[in-house]
Amino acid sequence: MKYVDEFRDGELARVLAGRLARAVEPGRRYNFMEFCGGHTHAISRYGVTDLLPKSVNMVHGPGCPVCVLPIGRIDNAIALALERGVTLCTYADTMRVPASGRTSLLKAKAAGADVRMVYSAADALRIARENPAQEVVFLAIGFETTTPPTAIVILEAERQGLENFFVFCNHVLTPAAISNILESPQVRDIGTVPLDGFVGPAHVSCVIGSAPYEYFAEEYAKPVVIAGFEPLDVMQAVLMLVRQVNEGRHEVENEFSRAVTRDGNARAKALVAEVFELRRSFEWRGLGEVPYSALRIKSRYGRFDAERRYDIVYRSVADNKACECGAILRGAKTPKDCKLFGTVCTPENPIGSCMVSSEGACAAWYSYGRFRDEEAAA
Amino acid sequence: MSGAVKQDYVRPIDFRNGRVDMSHGSGGRAMAQLIDELFLAAFDNDWLRPLNDQACFAVPAGRMVLATDSHVVSPLFFPGGDIGCLAVHGTVNDVAMAGARPLYLSATFILEEGFPLADLKRIVESMAAASREARVPIVTGDTKVVEKGKGDGVFITTTGVGVVPEGVEVSGDRARPGDRVLVSGTLGDHGVAIMSFRENLEFETTIRSDTAALHGLVAAMVEAVPEVRCLRDPTRGGLAATLNEFARASGVGFRIREKDLPVKPAVHAACEFLGLDPLNVANEGKLVAICAPEDASRLLVAMREHPLGRDAAIIGEALEDPHRFVQMETALGGARMVDWLSAEQLPRIC
Numbered sequence A: 001m002k003y004v005d006e007f008r009d010g011e012l013a014r015v016l017a018g019r020l021a022r023a024v025e026p027g028r029r030y031n032f033m034e035f036c037g038g039h040t041h042a043i044s045r046y047g048v049t050d051l052l053p054k055s056v057n058m059v060h061g062p063g064c065p066v067c068v069l070p071i072g073r074i075d076n077a078i079a080l081a082l083e084r085g086v087t088l089c090t091y092a093d094t095m096r097v098p099a100s101g102r103t104s105l106l107k108a109k110a111a112g113a114d115v116r117m118v119y120s121a122a123d124a125l126r127i128a129r130e131n132p133a134q135e136v137v138f139l140a141i142g143f144e145t146t147t148p149p150t151a152i153v154i155l156e157a158e159r160q161g162l163e164n165f166f167v168f169c170n171h172v173l174t175p176a177a178i179s180n181i182l183e184s185p186q187v188r189d190i191g192t193v194p195l196d197g198f199v200g201p202a203h204v205s206c207v208i209g210s211a212p213y214e215y216f217a218e219e220y221a222k223p224v225v226i227a228g229f230e231p232l233d234v235m236q237a238v239l240m241l242v243r244q245v246n247e248g249r250h251e252v253e254n255e256f257s258r259a260v261t262r263d264g265n266a267r268a269k270a271l272v273a274e275v276f277e278l279r280r281s282f283e284w285r286g287l288g289e290v291p292y293s294a295l296r297i298k299s300r301y302g303r304f305d306a307e308r309r310y311d312i313v314y315r316s317v318a319d320n321k322a323c324e325c326g327a328i329l330r331g332a333k334t335p336k337d338c339k340l341f342g343t344v345c346t347p348e349n350p351i352g353s354c355m356v357s358s359e360g361a362c363a364a365w366y367s368y369g370r371f372r373d374e375e376a377a378a
Numbered sequence B: 001m002s003g004a005v006k007q008d009y010v011r012p013i014d015f016r017n018g019r020v021d022m023s024h025g026s027g028g029r030a031m032a033q034l035i036d037e038l039f040l041a042a043f044d045n046d047w048l049r050p051l052n053d054q055a056c057f058a059v060p061a062g063r064m065v066l067a068t069d070s071h072v073v074s075p076l077f078f079p080g081g082d083i084g085c086l087a088v089h090g091t092v093n094d095v096a097m098a099g100a101r102p103l104y105l106s107a108t109f110i111l112e113e114g115f116p117l118a119d120l121k122r123i124v125e126s127m128a129a130a131s132r133e134a135r136v137p138i139v140t141g142d143t144k145v146v147e148k149g150k151g152d153g154v155f156i157t158t159t160g161v162g163v164v165p166e167g168v169e170v171s172g173d174r175a176r177p178g179d180r181v182l183v184s185g186t187l188g189d190h191g192v193a194i195m196s197f198r199e200n201l202e203f204e205t206t207i208r209s210d211t212a213a214l215h216g217l218v219a220a221m222v223e224a225v226p227e228v229r230c231l232r233d234p235t236r237g238g239l240a241a242t243l244n245e246f247a248r249a250s251g252v253g254f255r256i257r258e259k260d261l262p263v264k265p266a267v268h269a270a271c272e273f274l275g276l277d278p279l280n281v282a283n284e285g286k287l288v289a290i291c292a293p294e295d296a297s298r299l300l301v302a303m304r305e306h307p308l309g310r311d312a313a314i315i316g317e318a319l320e321d322p323h324r325f326v327q328m329e330t331a332l333g334g335a336r337m338v339d340w341l342s343a344e345q346l347p348r349i350c
């Protein structure tokens, strides 16, 4: 408790806000992308923008695992549960992601599919162990943070000789997504998305370390500051970015040094390397096909791979035409630019994935920020 | 021919190893025996004793209140309580939140075939104790049994009637701009206690459910400030849902201050771990009150003098806002909205 509150202290926040106000150069605009949904959530939930100078603009990035999962993959999962009769285990948010034809895993569950909400990969493994007659599939999603736990359950399943446990792997990689954004025409050439720097992921960086960002900082001349998920961490990181921009530097700095090292967590990386390998390409909602941006299960552990076990065929499905999730995930638009926001599309009735997870830009704006639209209008 | 009529020997119900079977809901002798040996023995009172299908009682003059509430909590026994006392407290509180004095309760049990009678006895005795402590008798009831697999152990519905004191007019649509918002104590205890106990969340905490009957606290509040405008117990959906309900019904907005919200450190830490917001988590022994600004300190004193209101606090005020937003000044010093929860985050919490 003490630990948590130290990072939310109002006094400290005012001190930092003062420093930020003095640090920004008059007449200059600062556009920073927070890559992670965790940061998006922290900024909205604690009202961080109220403490930032007006000239600092935070752009939401694609780092929300539920948001970037493409419709086709959810369709695959629904088919497994409804047509193949497996017990499908997944996280609560994933259950509400809209799939083709206004379905979702939640609706499949109501229609009789055995879909279970779990809090961890280990929960799914336990369900498999307790129900040996039932085939249990864990729908694995997420960035580098959730990948090691999935590796562990696969190794555990092997050790325990489980024959009814499978993983439908949708793990994706942060660095690939960042390069995709930096390579996109809007950022690179036209400059419609001005980006002056990145707030780098917290937990992801605990695993992969800060070294992978050195390439972006160098190649694209953008500063990166890795930050923890507490609101004061975000403010401190913004201050560090502002200083880098002012001084014309583009380095990788680490605000989250209490948890992140340059090389990351060697044991976690070894676990992942043991079980997974790179996919040649993977579709992201919003970003489209991104080369070498996701993982699949190595053939050595192929008997736990749901894609092999059930011959899953992936079919790409376009998002709802009016939904701007794609542009929002690339930082090119904001929720306010979507005509469906708050009318047709609400957290109760999400049209796009960004309205589902609390880390999604649309859901965060709807739940925490939308009163500002009215303030602005007034 | 002489002497007393010989009573048939009836083997007592085996409350140690027995289980509910279909005959316990059949309307036959087995059901009558269960009512006698369990429900009547536990709830015993003048209204129940004649074993009519209804209870007859005198009605005081004035406005009556009727409230009903079903309980499907899982697990049935949790730290700080069980479905039995919860079923009494839930309805007593619903009646009390009209500013009323609860008078009588009814109880309906839906039992699943195979449910251990020992557990049922424990639940019924907990209900009886809660009803005695609250001084609100259970005066009529009903029992049904469903086949195995068609229920989940036991579901309990309770209904309560009460009477509103003269001059008291409490309703969720009476909040006015400038009114103060008070809570009676720490937020989120019940929801976190249940969550910590659920089998698939092997999460340890010392938090216990706050389940309690609040009519005594309400009586003290109404006596101190008969003009109190809104009262509600923030159960499912937590404080966030209650304030949004008041905002919608009254056509006002609210602004609360995070630093003034009473939240136990352990609940805070558990919410952090579980990704929950204490504002959205259920309570079963807390209330939210709205009153005019000039009444606020008097109301706060009255609440703090009652054992169930010791941690009461003034947490914010109502504003003029056509959009009826509930806003919060964060501990950090920013602002954000406090919205309803969109998805069922914690199913079967009460």
Ligand code: SF4
Pocket: A322, A323, A324, A325, A328, A335, A338, A339, A340, A341, A342, A345, A346, A350, A351, A352, A353, A354, A355, A362
């Ligand atoms: S508001 Fe809904 S439809 Fe619009 S971009 Fe967001 S998720 Fe898509």
